[in-house]
Amino acid sequence: MPYYIQRLYRLCNASFSSDGPVSEEVIEKVREKLERIKPSDVGLEQEAQLVRNWPGPVLERNGSHQSLPPIKYLHLHECDSFSIGIFCMPPSSIIPLHNHPGMTVLSKLLYGSMHVKSYDWIDAPGSTDPSEVEEAGPHGVMIREAWFEILKPLGERHPHIFHFIFPGLVLVGHRGSENSASLSFGLLIEMCCAWKNTRPAKLVKDTDMTAPSPTTVLYPTSGGNIHCFRAITPCAIFDILSPPYSADHGRHCTYFRQSQRKDLRVNVELDGVTVSELTWLEEFQPPDDFVIRRGLYRGPVIRT
Numbered sequence: 001m002p003y004y005i006q007r008l009y010r011l012c013n014a015s016f017s018s019d020g021p022v023s024e025e026v027i028e029k030v031r032e033k034l035e036r037i038k039p040s041d042v043g044l045e046q047e048a049q050l051v052r053n054w055p056g057p058v059l060e061r062n063g064s065h066q067s068l069p070p071i072k073y074l075h076l077h078e079c080d081s082f083s084i085g086i087f088c089m090p091p092s093s094i095i096p097l098h099n100h101p102g103m104t105v106l107s108k109l110l111y112g113s114m115h116v117k118s119y120d121w122i123d124a125p126g127s128t129d130p131s132e133v134e135e136a137g138p139h140g141v142m143i144r145e146a147w148f149e150i151l152k153p154l155g156e157r158h159p160h161i162f163h164f165i166f167p168g169l170v171l172v173g174h175r176g177s178e179n180s181a182s183l184s185f186g187l188l189i190e191m192c193c194a195w196k197n198t199r200p201a202k203l204v205k206d207t208d209m210t211a212p213s214p215t216t217v218l219y220p221t222s223g224g225n226i227h228c229f230r231a232i233t234p235c236a237i238f239d240i241l242s243p244p245y246s247a248d249h250g251r252h253c254t255y256f257r258q259s260q261r262k263d264l265r266v267n268v269e270l271d272g273v274t275v276s277e278l279t280w281l282e283e284f285q286p287p288d289d290f291v292i293r294r295g296l297y298r299g300p301v302i303r304t
């Protein structure tokens with residue numbers, strides 16, 4: 001009987017392509033399989049046992065925090081279609097908000113407790129990718145606003161022409177022809193693009209998780225594609241990504257933080273529904289003390 005991890009690998013190999021999961025059904029099959037994985041299946045039984053006897057939060061000694069081991073990533077497998085790995089986090093360590101562009105991610109907390117917070121972008125098909133917009137600054141925003149006043153009638157009467165002339169403004173063109181409330185949403189998106197790399201997102205999850213907890217699945221545009229973890233106890237997260245991060249294919253891992261700007265709106269109207277409690281996220285460089293080291297995987301080796 002092959003090791004559990006070998007059977008999981010075979011299922012992933014049959015379920016994922018370089019474009020991601022081949023169907024919704026296969027995601028469910030992998031999720032079910034992942035649901036039953038145990039620390040002992042991946043050589044982490046000792047670590048899991050330590051957490052069961054874990055005494056509590058790290059205490060301060062002589063006014064300074066004990067130095068903690070770094071976050072470790074145990075690499076199990078990577079190909080064009082998917083990657084499998086485990087993040088082992090010491091208590092109080094944080095993996096900052098980061099995205100998984102165009103990716104589906106299945107995660108299983110193997111042992112320990114952590115706090116997870118996740119967001120999805122508030123966006124619409126055809127809206128401009130902020131990473132492709134040059135920095136415009138406050139004057140750029142003013143010019144864009146003026147444009148909208150002038151071009152709004154054109155967008156309302158001829159959305160397709162409008163799109164043709166101003167491809168970056170497709171959202172405004174189409175939505176503006178439907179109702180003026182949605183136009184303000186389009187304007188907002190454009191304005192946030194002008195403030196380079198600041199985008200509105202909605203909160204999906206803000207909760208503590210303790211193993212054993214259900215496998216979570218996030219999708220390219222839903223389920224909390226942007227997330228962060230804070231370890232409450234030592235903990236380990238088993239991750240399957242499909243397709244994997246790939247700089248060659250534009251799937252970079254980007255880190256974000258909540259924008260400190262006070263002048264950004266907290267509500268927008270989208271398709272007649274008010275989306276409240278927006279969070280504006282901006283790209284940032286994680287602090288220098290955020291380090292993920294490659295750890296030694298001691299479980300059964302996957303044979304490809």
Ligand SMILES: [Fe+2]
Binds near residue numbers: 100
């Ligand atoms: Fe992640």
